[in-house]
Amino acid sequence: MYYVGIDVSKRSVDVCLLTDGIKGKRKTKSLPNGLNSAQALAQWLTVQKRDPSQAHIILEATGIYHEHLAYGLHQAGILVSVINPHRVREFAKGMGIFTKTDRVDAYVLASYGCLKQPESWTPPAQEIRKLKALLQHRDSLLSDKQRTGNRLDTLKSTAAPKEVVESLDSIELNLKEELARIERLIAEHIDKHPGLKNDLKLLKSIDGVGEQIGWNMLTIIRGNNFKRAEQVAAYLGVIPVECRSGTSVRGRAKLSKIGPSAIRAKLYMGAITALRHNSHVKAHYERLLLKGKAKMLAVGAAMRKLVHLCYGVLHTQQPYDKNYGMVAG
Structure with missing residues (x-):
């Protein structure tokens, strides 16, 4: 096994091909990104007298740009891992590397x-991929609609030409x-797939x-190989990060906020609703307030609790039991 970072x-x-571990020689190459990038990579490795089937390829999750290569490598039977970019940057700092170039x-x-x-890395099922694409498109349309509405509100409070207002x-x-x-x-897509x-x-x-959180949590949990609820929470950036060093530094803990911010925003609204209607989330939130935790930190914990509940019902395939573990007052 040898390692290739891309x-x-x-x-x-x-x-970057490591020929003999991190202290050995490196070989580098720039290839075009596209439908044939996996094939081009395999050909280059073969030229370097390396068997592509013995490679372990490591990529960052970069929006959608890594998908052609990742799917192509998986289909070719080449081991590929897709890594959270934040973890890689922290790893680089640990190695004393602060320069950031492609090579x-x-x-x-x-x-x-x-x-x-x-x-x-294992690619998600086709129905999950389609659902994710539809949700991303929906969010883009919603953003465009809100931006257009804001422009309209601004123009209608001025002496804007009626043609501009009519166009908007x-x-x-x-x-x-x-x-x-x-x-x-x-x-309709979800309705056509019994599992979804x-x-x-x-x-x-x-x-x-509700539907918004349900749709998004469905793509996240079913679209990734999570083995614990904590992994989902870490992926979404709703885990607490403490600031402590020695005896003098005691900063407030805060959410890591690593991962998709748009879904965190939806989770925030869901947690606010859950504080009124969900006994488990409300009880967890109130316990933290009684311990003197900051209100926003407790809201973050409510978001995390909601993520754990979502993972739980999908993992057990049992509906949520609002009375589970609750002591009658």
């Missing part, structure tokens, strides 16, 4: 693979109609989880 950008992938990042990724031995009115209407159509497609339909029903059995 820094992925929109148009290219920078490759350096590729070397750091190869070293991470060599020393950490990360788990292999038309755009807002079209966005509203398209948003409704995409939401119907999301519902059942999982969404389980998620929505949790007080505080």
Whole structure:
């Protein structure tokens, strides 16, 4: 087994091959990013007299730009790991590497693979991939609609030409109609797949989880190889990070806020709702307040509790029991 780190950008992938561990020689190459990037990488490794089937490839999760390469490598039977970028940056700091270039990042990724031995990446099922794409498109449309609405509100309070206002009115209407159509497609897609339909029903059995959180948690939990609820919480950035050093530094703990911020925003609203309607979330929140914890830290804990409940119902395939573990007063 040998290790290859790859820094992925929109148009290219920078490759670093470790020939003999992190202290050995490195070979580097820049290849185009696209449909054939996995094939091009395998050919280059063969030229280097390396068997592609013995490679362990390490990539960062870079939005969508890594997908052609990751899916191509998996289909070719080549071991690939997709790593959280924050973990890689912390690893680089630990190695004393603060420079950030494509070649350096590729070397750091190869070293991470060599020393950490990360788990292999398995692509999510096709129905999850489609659901994720539909949800991302929905969020983009919603953002466009809100931005257009804000422009309209501003212009209507000024002496703007009516043609401009009418144009924005038309755009807002079209966005509203398209948003409704995409939401119907999301519902129909879930309805066509019994597994997704059942999982969404389980998620929505949790007080505080509606369609928005249900849809997104479904893609996150079913689209990743999480083995514990804590891993989901860490991925979403709702775990506490303490600031302590020696006897003098005692900073307040705060959420790590690593991962998708848009989903954290949805979880925040869900937690606020759950504080009124979910006995487990409310009890956890109030216990922390009684211990003197800051209100926002307690809200963060409520978000984390909601994530744990979502993982729990999908893991056990049992609906949420609002009375589980609650002591009658």
